[in-house]
Amino acid sequence: MSNVTSENTAVPRSPVVEMRGISIGFPGVKALDGVDFRMFPGEVHSLMGENGAGKSTLIKALTGVYGIDAGTITLSGAQVSFSGPAQAQAAGISTVYQEVNLLPNLSVAENIMLGREPRRFGGIGWRAMRRRSAELLAGLGLDVDPGSLLGDHSLAVQQLIAIARAIDVNAKVLILDEPTSSLDADEVAELFRVIRSLRDQDVAILFVSHFLDQVYEICDRLTVLRNGTLVGEYLVEELLRIDLVQKMIGKELTTLDDLEQRAHAVVVDESDAATFVSASKLGRRGAINPADLPIAAGEVVGLAGLLGSGRTEFARLLGGIDRADTGELTIRGETVRLRTPRQAIARRIAFSSENRRDEGIVGDLTVRDNIVLALQADRGWFRPIPKKKQDELAQSYIQALNIRPGNPDALVRNLSGGNQQKVLLARWLAIAPRLLILDEPTRGIDIGAKAEIQKLVFNLAENGMSVLFISAELEEVLRLSHRVVVLRDRHVVADLENDGLTVDSLLTLIADGRVASDDEALAEIEPTPTTQGGTR
Amino acid sequence: MSGLAKVVSHRLFWPIVMLLVLFAINLVAFPGFFTITVRDGQLFGSLIDILRNGAPTLIIAVGMTLVIATRGIDLSVGAVAAISGAVACSIILGSPEPGNLATVAVAVAVALLISLVLGVWNGFLVAVLGIQPIIATLILMTAGRGVAMLITEGQILTVNSPPFKFLGSGFWFGVPVAVVIAAVVFGIAALVTRRTALGMLIESVGINPEASRQAGLRARGLLFAVYTFCALCAAIAGLILTANTAAADANNTGLFIELDAILAVVIGGTSLAGGRYTLFGTLVGALVIQTLVTTVYTVGIPPIATMVFKAAVVTIVCLLQSPTTAASISGFRRRLAARAGKGLAAS
């Protein structure tokens, strides 16, 4: 293609993967249209594009999950056509797909090793298998019992396990589709260390992420897709971020700067903001230690903490997903017991799960149905939302959140990951919540949409909605929150006004639980090489 | 996609084709198959028989569709049908005036009420105790038939009550009453689930229970509702079956009808894995099954080959319906088109 730059500057070797003129159509959507794509050994390559641009589809085309309508794929010079991931794997392409695709009913070790388990007496060598997977996990800085059930772990841990599985294969090509979407800075750093060492062993690595910082830190080269078509292939060092963003969305992006200015401007006036909801000594055995948390109307509270620190667990108590076994919850001064999400919703508390596939979307229903679901459930069985109203709701959120394809009758299952997340968000916004609990709401969402969502949260908060915001991306937490609550080891260790807080001071807090000044923070810990996900 | 391709790729295309093929086979074996005459102001003919005899299966299949949409299954429908028939007949027999309309009304009402209790029982086991539906309803399937036999003491209770018999073999404006009842049940189910939010909520629970719970759905209530409705359908079917022969046969009423009902649902395109359902598909499925049975009789397939014939028909429908077949057909068509295109280009 003509707009591929730097053709002659680099590329000393021949590509290991080469896809030419790839087209894939789904009923009603042309997901890929004549896309060219290539990867070289020993490089980290990124695939960039907005939600629904076709990144995951291209990956699935390469690994044989989808058959291609047109085009050719060559691997190490030989033309291939895989009938499924098993074949691709055998040919040396190891993949972590966007949604975590592991088996919750099996142990962590099996999830890592299944398919290549060590043998013993003609059967599986369980001990060797556990040992090997423990090593792999340790290599990613993760300390979990390989014998434990996968389903017992949080999504972030599962994501790491999926990565561990992929890097254990002696692959020529390693594909990671948004592997870091729920990882913390530390985990990302570990992952990058592994990626670099693989790259040095001449593995070609495809790294898809919406975090530009990460892309700029780890990648050598990137390919940009827009609306299923190829925009171009670039060397990362030669492409300014601002240009990249422009190539991805096809126009200038201004909203983010906008937001930056307003971020701290909105400060809740303590005097008139009544505490909307307040948890006192709220806890659940084995999940989260009793903790206090008041949230004022119109306030955005961020939850910060490491992987497994208990943010999700705490949020679930507030959202009525799990029942608290100690403490109490007051909503506008009235003590309530939330036994089911339904009761929470009746009080206008919405909880948006981090695990959108298993706990969020209803895949075989349409976009419209998914958006009105919670609202309808709240109204009851026999007061259907009129069709016209449903369409209006769906249409307005499709527009507000830029959900694509914008067809309310599309099955949510067929949407790209980021767009599914937006649908989920729309569902909760539709019930006009007083308290919106967002657990990793920007997971897998592209920068444009992320800015939109952040803006939306702001506007809603201004109108009196409280928000509890959880994100692995500390900058995002800082940008949005009026207050930040820090969790560590399932304890609330700090509750701070967001007033001069920085990522580094937060990191210190998260790491050792002390409120440190900025200077101390800088002195005590090396600023992590990966600053999470900044979008500036 | 061209219009024709769209029709062919519709889920119900092949079941309907199969229905037509069965009709054609019947027509060959018995030329009067399509003839519908009016005799004493009543419609009379093979097609009417198919509708009438298929009514109980259809009614149960409607309830079953909703249960299946929630990812459940109800094996107890046959037993519930037997109980309702037994209850109604024993009430009518026990009354001094079996032919009285009021007596029959009471009997029918009591039978339906009891079925509601049975449905709630199933719902309780599934929704509250969390027992897997197949086992939860297996309990009632086994014990329920015992209960029905307890009521009839193992005898066939023959009732002589014209109003009751009317339910099974009467006519209403020329149309068999059983067909009218089935149409009403079908219509109500379709209206209630599609005109209210019920249908969507049921599907949601069937597709992703946890997500539905978090979205604030009352999954328990829904499960209670569908199992109760299914039991009610079973009871209505049981009354029709019983009234058809004017005798309650606790052993045989509704025996294996759960299989027919499930088969109808699945042929109609509703997945046993729960989720999206289509009542119209169920209607087609039920018709296919009943036509199959009637075909066996009219065509004179020997009893020993009946089962093999059934297996063949079910297999053929399923294979034709399969997405794999659809894909290879469209692939074939595309190749044909490509060849034609090349031909054109060459010339």
Add this chain to the structure above:
Amino acid sequence: MTVTAVLFVAVFVVGGIRYRGFFSGQVFLNLFVDNAYLIVLAVGMTFVILTGGIDLSVGAVVALSGMIAASLLQTGWSPAVVIPLILVLTSVLGLLVGLMIHVFKVQPFIATLAAMFLARGLCYVISQSSISIVEPTFVQLAVSRIPLGGGLSVTPSVIIALAVVALAVWVLHATRFGRTVYAIGGGEQSGLLMGLPVARTKVLVYVISGFCSGLAGVLFTFYTLSGYPLTAVGTELDAIAAVVIGGTLLTGGYGFVLGSVLGVLVLGVIQTIITFEGTLSSWWTKIFIGALLLVFIILQKVLTSRRR
């Protein structure tokens, strides 16, 4: 599963207290003797259910293999040919079912229902009436007893069934194939994306179930020494119930073969209690079976949830 075991023991003890002659080693062993075929069926069914499928054809296939055995032995074939032939034929039937399910995406319930019709129909085609087996080897296997000392004994069928169980435990626990079975139950799509041999495994599971049904059919003919087209009607439900009582989830992915064996024993002990009771009318028998099943499942449910 431990809960099931504890409950089973409890029921057995209660039976022992209530009925004369119940609490004996032979009554316990007879649970195996009488249910050897069901154990084998339950093993095959466990494989299928673990993948999230179901096999309704097993009862009819038991009848079919009985019919094949009886009719071929009648015409003078040697058991050494007949038994392998049956196992091959039923495995092939399983293979066809598996292909229908995997390649043509037919729902297992329907594919196996069709297989059930077919097998039952073939029974009638072979013969409408029952056929006796007088072939000496078969008779020998049917009547011989393996003494265990203390006046206790089991039949060769029990040994075969237990061997099948042991093999199945090993396959499910310690082989790649076995773990893939669990994987499919845990999430077929995930398994596929993880590059596991989903297709092969899924088809093979039905072959195994077909094989087990064939073997169970052979054991059943040892038990009844005849082939009868109407035999084993509804046995598929017994097998499914046994598997589920044993703690396997019908949605797949979780369960144990040994649990299924316990499930069979539970059904057997319910049956035994009913025979020992000896005063139940036909309908009370049904109600009683249902009630015992219910009590069992509820207790199991309550006990398991408390432990969590």
Add this chain to the structure above:
Amino acid sequence: DGGSAAEGGPKPLDELVVGFAQVGAESGWRTANTKDIQAAFEEAGIELKFSDAQQKQENQIKAIRSYIQQQVDVIAFSPVVETGWDAVLNEAKAAGIPVVLTDRAVDSKDESLYVSFLGSDFVLEGEKAGQWVLDEYADTTEPVEIIQLEGTTGAAPAIDRAEGFAEVIAENPNLEVVASQTGDFTRAGGKQVTEALLKSNPGVDLIYAHNDDMGLGAIEAIEAAGLVPGEDIKIVTVDAVKDGMQALADGKINFIVECSPLLGAQLIEIITQVNDGETPEKRIVTEETTFTQEQAIEALPDRQY
């Protein structure tokens, strides 16, 4: 105690324990059979251990094994199926417990495995039905179209009743079975099959049903088709249950071959004989007759089942 009554000399009747393994409760006929047997034991003061096999041979085998274990004095049972009893009957023999068969036979070569078989002869029933048809149409020169409603495919009564009937009517080439279909011994089955067959065979003259229930179903179908059962289409059935007899008395059925479920008295007789050390006859055919309309009207008032 234990051991068999025959060896230890006659026991008082109230010390006798008899195990009875019933087929199931699959039909009204069967229930009547069970009731009659239970009542007979009650009257004779003999303890009865009853079990219902739910139509499964394996359950019956289990029950018999259990009776052997419980050391009953006599075992009686109605086998679900003819074949496959040698093993368990040998066990009973080894334990010295005499076995009586009721209703259905076993096909054991070794006749010493049971002391007596009490029950109807299904082939004979078919022959009786065929004989009536033969006589009824003795002078007809036109072809007579017959529909046969078969019992459950594979069940012994269905096979035998078809066989006996076919054998007899073969004598007259005018008699032709134009359609034969299973109605599963039920009224609903009988009705549905008849309904369909009447349409494809409008010229049918006679229906032969393997039991009363299917015949009663056929009557419904015939009436629904606007014909008169018993006149336009003649009906012959087997069983003679009360409802059937009523229909016969009303002229809707033309002839019924009795197949009596009332085996209780005769069974007690056999058991007493065994207990007294006598040898009952190997084959005792149930006392049964046939009914025409007049006989039915006469017999109806004291028909109990």
